[in-house]
Every structure is written in structure tokens, then in C-alpha cells.
Amino acid sequence: MPTQEQRVALVTGATSGIGLSVTRTLAGQGHRVFICARNADNVAKTVKSLQEEGFDVDGTSCDVRSPEDIRGFVQAAVDRYGPVDILVNNAGRTGGGVTATIEDELWHDVISTNLTSVFLMTREVLTTGGMREKNRGRIINIASTAGKQGVVLGVPYSASKHGVVGLTKALGNELGPTGITVNAVCPGYVETPMAQATRQRYAAAYNTTEEAILEKFQAKIPLGRYSTPEEVAGLVGYLVSDTAASITSQALNVCGGLGNF
């Protein structure tokens, strides 16, 4: 049984890792969740398996780098479930390297995937999605502790996530009087396919093994371990609740103590 009023939620990048866990959490709270990712087969498989678990979930493919895809995605969500109450901007990519050798293409792709997408999707949800017409809404951006501190060999990623934190604070202040809250959730290290790709990248950069990189990363975390996607989703599940109405313009860490700022 839903524990609170049923809402319409959009989650981007929902076929894997944190986005999938957020979708399961929101659907488990009784909300209707419309999801996307680039790979259409994975979207279809994810929707089918969540529907088989009894959740009210649907979705379509969308590349959050494409304004046209974003328009189509939000319109499809409204056609399917009605105006949007909750937006979780989660889709993202890793990316960096020795800064002097970073190609323009990588820089632009990381900024487009992680930051510009958040602006485009949010604007579309406020307008086509109908959120601006409501007196309540929740926008949650999955940033990173890398959005609060510099990450070595991660200039594009760290810059994009600092941008997401800045966008969150400014938009939260702007929308304060409307009842729409805007917050960033900042994971530290979370065990997902992206985390694995990140370890591979650092192992290559430091000419060492992925196991050595894992040990090095874990040693930086006071809890001594990665967080789980479910632990990140748990905070999202709280932020969408009615009780969280006065939490806005914040960037909240879920990181085992990695960042304490």
C-alpha cells in the first residue's frame, strides 16, 4: 500500500546502478515512475522486470544529451501518467585523465551528459511536464562528492558535478516560494558498473591493478567501504516525502564519511 499520496516521478539513467535503485525505491513507495536510458532494449527489460515485481513503471529510450530526446521523453511521460511531481536527474558518466591531454570531445561530452542535461530536463519538466503549474514538486539531482571537492584526474567530471551543485542551489532559491524543492544528493564511492569503470581508468593511469585502486579508495572512506545504490536511493526516497518540504537548495552526501562538508 502507498505510504503517501501517489506521485508521478521521472528518473533518468534508470537501467543500472543508482537510477535503478531509485526507481525501485520510488515505485515501492507507490509512485508511478517513468524512466529512461539510451539503450532501448535495457529500458524495455528494466520496465518489464519492475512491472513483474508489481511496480507501476514505464519508460522510453532518451539520450539526455539530446534536447529533442528530452522533449519526447517528458511528453511521453505526461501522456502516460499525467503532470510530473518528481524529477530525479541521475544519468551521468565518468570522465577525466591528465588534463593537458584531455580532448575537447571528452570535455564537451562529460559537461553535456552530466550538467547541460540537468538544465534541459529540468526546464522541460517545469514547462511541458507541468511542474511549474503545481504548488508542490521535487527535483533531485544526483551530483557527487566530486561536486564539492576536486578529484585528481577528474577535471571534466568534477567541474560538471560542481556545476550541478551550483544549479541546484540557485534553482532551489528561485523556486523556494513555489513549493518545489531542489536538492542534490552527492554519493561518494558507490558500487555500480560506473564505479568499476572508474577503477579501471585509475588502474591504467597509475599503472597498477584494479584491486590496488579499490584498496586505495576504501582506505579514504571512514566507513571503510563503498556505499550501496540502495543507501543513495534511501535519501532520495526521503527527499520526495512531504516531511522533507523544508529541505531545499542543499547538497547532501551519502558517502560513508568520505566527504564531511
Ligand SMILES: NC(=O)c1ccc[n+]([C@@H]2O[C@H](COP(=O)([O-])OP(=O)(O)OC[C@H]3O[C@@H](n4cnc5c(N)ncnc54)[C@H](OP(=O)(O)O)[C@@H]3O)[C@@H](O)[C@H]2O)c1
Ligand atoms: N557510482 C559512483 O561511485 C557514483 C559516485 C558519485 C556520483 N555518481 C553519479 O550517480 C549517477 C549514476 O551513476 P551509476 O554509478 O549508477 O552509473 P551506471 O551504473 O553506469 O548507470 C548509468 C545509467 O545512466 C544511463 N545513461 C548514461 N548516459 C546516458 C545518457 N546520455 N542519456 C540517458 N541515460 C544515460 C545508463 O544507461 P545507457 O548507457 O543505456 O544510457 C545507465 O542506466 C551518475 O550521475 C554518477 O555521476 C556515481
